[in-house]
Amino acid sequence: xxxxxxxxxxxxxxxxxxxxxxTVTMLYAASTNAVIDGVVIxxxxxxxxRVPPNTVVVLSTHVGSGGWQVSAALRHAWERRASAVIIxxxxxxxxxxxxxxxxxxxxMAAEQDPSIIALALAxxxxxxxSLAEVDLAQFARAVTKxxxxxxxxxxxxxxxxxxxxxxxxxxxxxxxxxPAADGGPTVQLELPSAANWGQLKLSxxxxxxxxxxxxxxxxxLEVAVPSIQSVWMAGEINDSAASAPTLALTDVSxxxxxxxxxxxKARPNLLAKLGWHSEHSxxxxxxxxxxxxxxxxxxxxxxxxxxxxxxxxxxxxxVRGGWLSLIPVDESEDPGQLPSRxxxxxxxxxxxxxxxVGTSMRQSGVNNLPALAQQARVAADYGIRIAPGTVTSxxxxxxxxxxxxxxDAAISLVAGLTLPALMAAPDxxxxxxxxxxxxxxxxxxxxxxxALNIHRNTLQQRxxxxxxxxxxxxxxxxxxxxxxxxxxxxxxxxxSTTEQKDPHNGTIxxx
Amino acid sequence: MRTLNSEDVRHFSxxxxxxxxHIDPAAVFAYEEMIxxxxxxxxxxxxxxxxxxxxxxxxxxxxxxxxxxxxxxxxVGDEFVRCIQAIEQRLGRKVSALYSLxxxxxxxxxxxxxxxxxxxxxxxxxPMGRVxxxxxxxxxxxxxxxxxxxxxxxxxxxHSTLDVEDPQRAETLVRSLVIELGGWAATAMYPCTxxxxxxxGIHGTMTRMIKIGEILGAEEPVESKYVQLMRLLNATRVAxxxxxxxxxxxxxxxxxxxxxxxxxxxxxxxxxxxxxLEIGNEILLVLVDGAVAAAVPDIITLLxxxxxxxxxxxxxxxxxxxxxxxxxxxPIWYTEAGLNLAGPPAFGxxxxxxxxxx
Numbered sequence: 001x002x003x004x005x006x007x008x009x010x011x012x013x014x015x016x017x018x019x020x021x022x023t024v025t026m027l028y029a030a031s032t033n034a035v036i037d038g039v040v041i042x043x044x045x046x047x048x049x050r051v052p053p054n055t056v057v058v059l060s061t062h063v064g065s066g067g068w069q070v071s072a073a074l075r076h077a078w079e080r081r082a083s084a085v086i087i088x089x090x091x092x093x094x095x096x097x098x099x100x101x102x103x104x105x106x107x108m109a110a111e112q113d114p115s116i117i118a119l120a121l122a123x124x125x126x127x128x129x130s131l132a133e134v135d136l137a138q139f140a141r142a143v144t145k146x147x148x149x150x151x152x153x154x155x156x157x158x159x160x161x162x163x164x165x166x167x168x169x170x171x172x173x174x175x176x177x178x179p180a181a182d183g184g185p186t187v188q189l190e191l192p193s194a195a196n197w198g199q200l201k202l203s204x205x206x207x208x209x210x211x212x213x214x215x216x217x218x219x220x221l222e223v224a225v226p227s228i229q230s231v232w233m234a235g236e237i238n239d240s241a242a243s244a245p246t247l248a249l250t251d252v253s254x255x256x257x258x259x260x261x262x263x264x265k266a267r268p269n270l271l272a273k274l275g276w277h278s279e280h281s282x283x284x285x286x287x288x289x290x291x292x293x294x295x296x297x298x299x300x301x302x303x304x305x306x307x308x309x310x311x312x313x314x315x316x317x318x319v320r321g322g323w324l325s326l327i328p329v330d331e332s333e334d335p336g337q338l339p340s341r342x343x344x345x346x347x348x349x350x351x352x353x354x355x356x357v358g359t360s361m362r363q364s365g366v367n368n369l370p371a372l373a374q375q376a377r378v379a380a381d382y383g384i385r386i387a388p389g390t391v392t393s394x395x396x397x398x399x400x401x402x403x404x405x406x407x408d409a410a411i412s413l414v415a416g417l418t419l420p421a422l423m424a425a426p427d428x429x430x431x432x433x434x435x436x437x438x439x440x441x442x443x444x445x446x447x448x449x450x451a452l453n454i455h456r457n458t459l460q461q462r463x464x465x466x467x468x469x470x471x472x473x474x475x476x477x478x479x480x481x482x483x484x485x486x487x488x489x490x491x492x493x494x495x496s497t498t499e500q501k502d503p504h505n506g507t508i509x510x511x
Numbered sequence: 512m513r514t515l516n517s518e519d520v521r522h523f524s525x526x527x528x529x530x531x532x533h534i535d536p537a538a539v540f541a542y543e544e545m546i547x548x549x550x551x552x553x554x555x556x557x558x559x560x561x562x563x564x565x566x567x568x569x570x571x572x573x574x575x576x577x578x579x580x581x582x583x584x585x586x587v588g589d590e591f592v593r594c595i596q597a598i599e600q601r602l603g604r605k606v607s608a609l610y611s612l613x614x615x616x617x618x619x620x621x622x623x624x625x626x627x628x629x630x631x632x633x634x635x636x637x638p639m640g641r642v643x644x645x646x647x648x649x650x651x652x653x654x655x656x657x658x659x660x661x662x663x664x665x666x667x668x669x670h671s672t673l674d675v676e677d678p679q680r681a682e683t684l685v686r687s688l689v690i691e692l693g694g695w696a697a698t699a700m701y702p703c704t705x706x707x708x709x710x711x712g713i714h715g716t717m718t719r720m721i722k723i724g725e726i727l728g729a730e731e732p733v734e735s736k737y738v739q740l741m742r743l744l745n746a747t748r749v750a751x752x753x754x755x756x757x758x759x760x761x762x763x764x765x766x767x768x769x770x771x772x773x774x775x776x777x778x779x780x781x782x783x784x785x786x787x788l789e790i791g792n793e794i795l796l797v798l799v800d801g802a803v804a805a806a807v808p809d810i811i812t813l814l815x816x817x818x819x820x821x822x823x824x825x826x827x828x829x830x831x832x833x834x835x836x837x838x839x840x841x842p843i844w845y846t847e848a849g850l851n852l853a854g855p856p857a858f859g860x861x862x863x864x865x866x867x868x869x
Contacts, residue, residue, distance in 0.1 A: 044861055067758060067774045068789040068796055072862065075801025095756045095776035099785045099801055 009216065010036040010128050012056075012084055012106050020120035024086060024108040028100035034083040035213065039121045041114070045069060048076035058086045058110075058118040070096050078103040086114050136223055143227040149305065152231060153177035156204070156224050160217060164205045167228065167305075172349045174200075174305045181205030187217040191225060202228065232305065239304045239315035245276065246317035246324055249369055276366040280328045283338050284360035284369070285311075286376035287350065288322040288384045303355075309345040322380060324373055335362050336393065343391045351389025356380050359393050381405070386491075403487050411488040419485070421469040428469075429493055432486050434462045435471055439483050443473070512562060512632065515555040515623065515721075517547045522724025523620055525821070529723045530615030530838070531642040532812045532821050533793040537582040538617045546624050555623045556632040560714050563608060563705030569634060570598050571701040572622045573612025575646060577686050579666070579694020581617060590664040590697035591625040597662035597672050598699050610634040610708065612649075612700070614716035615642035633717065638701060640713035640841035641810050644792035646685060647678035648853045650843055651701050654711030661685060661700040665692025713841045719743070733819035740836070749797055749804050749835040751816055752777035752786050754827055775827060777835075786835065790824060795858050797835065803865050808840040808853045839866075 013033045015021045037054040040047065048057055057077045063069050070087055074096070077085045084106035087096075100107035110117045139159055146152045153165040157178030164178040184206035191200040202225065204217050276282075287303065300318050307316050307325070316323035329338065339359045350357060358379025360372040375394035382401050383392040416423050425431060434452065438459075441447035449459040463473075472478055515523070524543035528536045546555065563569065572591050574581055595606050609626055612618045614637040626633045638649035652658065658678045663685065664670040669692055675681040681700075689696045726739045740746055756776035775788040779799075786804075789796035794811035797804045805811055813822040816832040827833070843849050845866045855862050 046861075046863075068787055068798060068860075071785075071787050071798050071801045072803065073801075075798070078801070095758075095774070095785065095787060098755075098776075098778075099787075102783065102785055102800060 009054075009132070009213075010125060012036060015121065015124065016108075020117065020124045021084075021086075021108065023112070024110050024117060025089065027097050027107040027109055028105075030084075030104050030106045032104075034106060036083045036121075036125060039118050039125060041118045042073065045072050045076060048073055048080060048082075051077070051080050051082060053081040055080070055082050056084045056086065056118075056121060057082045058114045058121075059088070060114065061088050067096065071099055074099050074103055074105060074107065078105045084108060086110055086117060088114055136219065139220060140223050140227075143224045146227065147231060148235065148308075149175045149228055149232050150177055150308075152224060152228050156220060160204060160206065160212060160220060161210055162207050163210070163217070166203045168201045168203060169302050170199060170352070172302075172306075172352045174302060174349075179207075182207055184208045184210050185212075185214055185217065187214050187221060189218065189221045189225065191229065232301070235308075236301045236304060242313075243315045243317035243325075246326055247319065249276070249326070249373070276326075276369065277328075278365045280366075281331055281362050281364045282326050282366070282369060282372060283329045283335070283362045284372035284376035285325045285327060285338070285342065286322055286358045286360075286373065286380040287316065287324075288356050288358065288377070288380035290354050290384060290388070299353075303353075306346050306349050310342055321377070324376070326369060326372065329362055331364070335395065339391045339393050347389065347391055354388055356383030356388055357391040358383060359391065361395050403484065403491075406484065406488055408488050408492055411485055412492060415485050415489055419470055422471060425469050427465075428489075430462070431466055431469060431471070432490050432493070434459065435466050435473075436483070436486050436490060438463065438466075438473070439479065439486075512559075513557045513718075515557060517550055519721050520546050520550070520555070520620075520623065522721045522728060523623070523717070525724030525727045526720030526722070527615050527617075527619040528821050528823070529727060529812055530619070530720065530810055531613075531793070533790065533824050534616045534642070535580065535582070535825055536616070536821075536823055538580070538585075539620055541582060541585065542617065542620045542624055546620070546627065549624070549627050553627045553630060555626050557635050557717055558608065558632045560634055560636050560705070560709045560712065562632075563634065563709070565704060565706035565709070567607035567705040568602065568604055568702060569608045569610055569705055569708050570595060570606050570699045570703075571610050571612045571638060572625055572697070572699055573618035573646070574621065574695055575663075575685055575689050575698050576695040577689040581695055584666055584694070586666075586697060587668070588628070590668075591621065591699065592628055593664045593668075593670055594662035594697055594699035595625070595629065595631075597664075597670065598660060598702050601660045601662075601672055602702060606631065606702075607705070608632045608634050610712070611637045611717065612646070612698075613637060613639045613642040614713070614720065615639075618642065619717070619720060634708065634712075635717045636708055636712040636714045637716045638708075638712055640716055640844070641808065642793065643808070643853050645682055646698070646700065647682045648857070649678075649701065650713055650841070650849075651703065651707070651711050652678045653843060653848050653852060654707070656701060656703050656707050656711055658700050660702065661698060663688055663692065664697045665689070666695060667693055713843075727820065733817070736819045737814075737834070737836075744838045746836050746838040749811075749837050750777070750779040750784060750786050750799065751781070751832065751834050752779045752784075754829050754831045754833060757827070757829065773824075775824075777833065780832065788835075789860070791858055794824075796855070796860060796862075797837070803862060805837045806855045806860065806862065806864050807858055808844040808849070809866075810838040810840055812836040812838065 011033050015036060016024065016026060035054050036056055038052065039056040039058060040051050041058045041060055042048055043060045043063055051057060057073065059070065059073055063073065074085055082105065086108045089109040089111045097107065143152050143155050146155055149167060153167065153175055154177040157163050157165045162179055164181040166176045167174045186203065186205040189202045191202055202221055204221060206212065206217065303323060304316055311325060311327050314325045314327045316325050327338065342357055358376045360375035363372055379392040379394040379397060382397060383390045422428055422431060437448040437451050441451060445456055445459055449456040452459065471482065520543055524539055527539050599606055609622045609631050610633065611622050622633050638651040647658065658681045659673055659675050661673045661681060662670065663673065671688060673681065673684055675684055685698065722743055723740065726736050726743065729736065737748065754775065755778050758774050773790040775790060777786040779786060784800050787798040788794050793807065795807045797811060813827065814820060814834045814836060815822050816834050822833055844853055850864055850867055854864050
């Protein structure tokens with residue numbers, strides 16, 4: 001790998017200092033050091049209108065002999081963002097230098113025939129371009145050898161001399177490498193993507209001291225993109241293959257649930273063949289997505305790329321309602337370690353996607369693997385309903401978790417039937433909040449008022465209001481269903497308020 | 512028809528100078544003085560083109576110079592009369608009216624004197640609408656009107672009549688002859704009918720010179736004069752700039768373009784723009800920060816910023832504050848044929864005219 005600090009393009013200052021332009025007289029040096037991509041000998045002004053940027057324009061002796069032509073040439077060259085204009089030594093005048101200064105474009109005079117200068121410069125440019133091509137080819141070979149997206153990004157970062165490389169999907173960083181950016185140039189490249197994969201962006205942010213310009217960086221990124229795509233696709237295929245045992249487990253789970261020992265006898269080698277080991281302990285992870293989200297292959301690929309930060313060897317299997325992974329864990333390991341690691345590595349990204357993660361209890365052996373999957377799923381579903389974007393451990397769920405599985409729509413219908421006055425009340429949200437506080441504090445007026453941060457007398461008045469809308473607090477057999485109905489209504493109302501954002505300032509209005 | 516008085520003639524002279532500030536105006540002012548002195552002896556009648564009978568014979572009058580300034584050896588006075596007689600003799604019919612070869616400078620004003628001498632009216636038209644250096648650079652050439660017969664009378668009274676079809680060939684022959692005749696010659700050319708001049712000439716150009724002179728001579732603030740000039744001529748002020756640098760180059764020129772190229776560099780007062788005037792026989796090109804802002808056949812005039820008076824090129828000095836005015840030429844000069852005949856390439860400038868969008 002060549003040195004990352006070496007720029008791959010010529011620049012005016014360098015070529016004047018020790019290159020083909022070392023013999024020219026600098027009539028005016030521009031305030032910024034222009035790069036040089038090409039050189040052209042101009043025998044008529046129209047030619048300058050077609051030169052690409054970063055070209056050194058060498059005026060033939062014929063053109064350079066007319067003062068106005070040099071002025072017009074400077075103007076055209078400036079408009080084309082040329083690197084410099086070279087004229088014959090004898091032709092320049094003060095006014096021409098003044099114009100070069102005004103346009104801030106390099107102007108040089110050649111003592112010898114300007115075309116000789118042009119030929120020497122062309123040779124130098126050709127040599128540098130050859131080196132650049134060789135360098136790019138070496139770089140392409142280097143990234144081709146890498147086997148993961150992250151290592152490719154590392155390779156790019158090193159070659160660019162310490163750039164921060166990120167691969168992003170809708171603002172979510174899927175993979176990154178290199179030191180933190182410190183305000184240098186940033187180049188972004190949209191990756192061509194397959195249908196449903198969403199918009200992928202490869203971004204490189206350089207150090208302030210970098211010699212590379214945006215075009216250089218873009219060139220490297222463009223060379224690396226095919227490797228990134230192929231490695232990612234290969235990884236996706238590998239993950240799909242590696243997740244087969246987990247998929248198979250879900251298929252045989254019915255049999256295992258009936259009688260695990262019997263199943264093991266009937267298929268003595270089945271689990272071993274699938275890679276499960278009875279001497280290991282396992283913990284299941286279920287990632288759930290909101291029910292309204294459409295399925296897409298791209299979503300699974302992006303999620304799997306994120307998941308490699310957590311457990312690269314245990315890829316996610318795409319199952320109905322989400323993704324599942326069964327992870328072998330050490331008996332000595334703290335059961336909370338896995339949820340912590342997930343939270344640390346990917347929870348913010350999953351929250352961006354609207355996903356929630358559930359983890360199961362830890363169990364030894366393979367007999368209850370389907371049960372572990374169910375635990376993780378319950379925890380993940382709880383997260384989706386109660387706190388989207390969180391990591392929930394099954395072991396942390398209390399009895400209240402049962403409310404997460406109630407049919408909100410059905411309960412709302414029952415509420416409309418049994419508590420019509422409440423449903424029609426404009427202050428129903430406050431009534432529900434007060435009633436729940438009262439119930440959750442075992443009908444203690446004092447504790448409930450404290451929890452609500454209001455005076456006891458105020459709560460007493462509100463209790464009267466509660467009774468007015470038809471809520472009965474004195475019949476024990478109705479307390480449980482009442483509690484459940486109000487819990488669901490509260491959740492439903494909270495959900496509706498969070499979606500009503502003011503389009504003008506993003507604030508939320510409670511209704 | 513309009514009979515010109517001495518004030519009209521003086522205004523005419525100023526207007527003729529405005530439209531050709533690149534030429535030494537000494538001869539113009541000399542003719543102005545001669546005409547004013549001679550006015551009591553006759554009338555200078557200016558007629559519109561539609562006052563002519565379509566079959567009337569009209570002829571263009573103009574000096575052709577090649578190295579000798581007219582003011583250095585003034586004409587005796589009968590040179591143009593001889594030329595008119597030669598044309599009449601060759602064509603066998605009387606000339607009904609005269610017209611100027613160019614609407615500016617000496618060739619703009621001299622027909623007034625000849626009109627006084629001969630009693631012939633002057634047509635308020637010309638075939639250039641400005642001053643161009645070559646006798647072939649006319650709208651009559653564009654219209655296919657014959658340039659010959661051409662009557663030529665030299666410094667010492669020698670005279671000749673040329674018959675030549677091609678205007679460019681006529682250019683060569685006349686200039687060769689002028690050198691032999693002493694450095695300048697009075698000429699009468701483009702004899703044509705009133706209808707041909709009506710169809711292919713540029714009209715109202717003599718009256719325009721008088722109006723320009725009226726504006727320049729008025730006791731009014733400079734900016735007021737500028738507003739009136741812009742309105743009259745559809746002109747624009749390119750810049751108000753101070754002269755910074757003058758330089759001269761020796762370059763090969765085609766026959767008929769005898770003067771050496773000079774460049775004038777100015778710096779705009781307000782913007783700091785660097786303005787370069789490329790001057791051959793006239794102000795050929797105006798570059799603003801290297802970009803072409805005007806090019807021949809645009810008419811460029813330099814005016815003193817303090818007085819609003821024409822600054823002739825010979826009088827330009829470093830440090831002088833000058834307003835650069837651009838007056839568009841007649842629309843026909845911006846057609847493809849017009850630009851081929853009198854656009855930048857005709858003066859050795861390989862560039863596209865800014866008004867040409869092809």
